[in-house]
Amino acid sequence: MGRERGAGQEEATRLLSSMADPDAEFAKALGDMRKVVVSHRPLEFTWRNSEQLPGSLADGAAALKADPGLIKSCVEEGLRFESSNQLGNRRLSADLEIGGERLKAGTYIHIGIGAANRDPAQFPEPDRFDVAREPNRHFAFGSGVHMCLGAVLARLEGTIAIGRLVARLDGLHCTGPYERGGRARFRGFSRYPISWSGAWA
Numbered sequence: 001m002g003r004e005r006g007a008g009q010e011e012a013t014r015l016l017s018s019m020a021d022p023d024a025e026f027a028k029a030l031g032d033m034r035k036v037v038v039s040h041r042p043l044e045f046t047w048r049n050s051e052q053l054p055g056s057l058a059d060g061a062a063a064l065k066a067d068p069g070l071i072k073s074c075v076e077e078g079l080r081f082e083s084s085n086q087l088g089n090r091r092l093s094a095d096l097e098i099g100g101e102r103l104k105a106g107t108y109i110h111i112g113i114g115a116a117n118r119d120p121a122q123f124p125e126p127d128r129f130d131v132a133r134e135p136n137r138h139f140a141f142g143s144g145v146h147m148c149l150g151a152v153l154a155r156l157e158g159t160i161a162i163g164r165l166v167a168r169l170d171g172l173h174c175t176g177p178y179e180r181g182g183r184a185r186f187r188g189f190s191r192y193p194i195s196w197s198g199a200w201a
Contacts, residue, residue, distance in 0.1 A: 060131045064166045074131045075158040080138035081129050086114040087185045088142060113139050114187070171197030 064070055088111035096103045103109070117138045118126040141148035148154070165172070172194060179191040 060129070061166045061172055063131050064163070068163065068167070070131055071159055071163045073134055073136065075155060075162060076136045076138065077130055077133045078158070078162075079140035080117045080123070080133070080136055082187060083113050083117055083138070083140040084187055085140065085148075085185065086187050087111065088113055088139075088146075090146075113142075169196040 060074060064074060090109050090111060092103055092105050092107045092109065094105050117123070117140065120126050122137065123133075141151040141154075173196070175193045175195040177191075178189055178193070181188045181190050
């Protein structure tokens with residue numbers, strides 16, 4: 001996992017550098033920009049999903065205020081518990097046997113990312129949101145050569161956004177009915193009203 005994140009860091013650096021290069025081809029710059037911007041959608045869904053978790057908005061905020069060092073594990077737990085991307089698609093490059101079933105090369109398969117991230121064999125008490133969970137080998141961004149190019153940027157944005165939100169606003173809570181986005185693959189919200197007590201710090 002560490003090596004994958006390192007590769008992602010290098011890719012993010014390359015993409016940002018290419019956009020800053022005035023001599024870069026216009027089409028390539030647009031393509032690179034799209035790769036970076038794509039990371040925003042999973043982040044938006046992830047931190048809204050994390051806010052919605054029972055008790056996490058109040059309990060998690062209190063825990064982060066008491067120990068800001070928990071922000072990294074909090075972001076990762078939000079990614080695991082309510083992954084913005086719930087499904088993945090692959091085509092087998094070789095024959096495979098899994099769960100007693102033989103699948104031939106070329107078979108299209110659908111991966112339940114949300115289910116994998118609640119696997120009790122990998123995550124003790126998988127249905128509990130644990131702001132301090134370590135280790136946390138979730139698949140919110142995929143893995144290997146198929147790992148999301150925006151993973152590094154999304155983690156950085158999540159760390160900043162959630163950290164600032166918790167540090168500056170007290171008593172965060174949902175103020176009314178929320179609406180899910182209505183898509184099976186991407187888990188998020190089309191409406192999620194929040195409020196807080198006190199002034200902006």
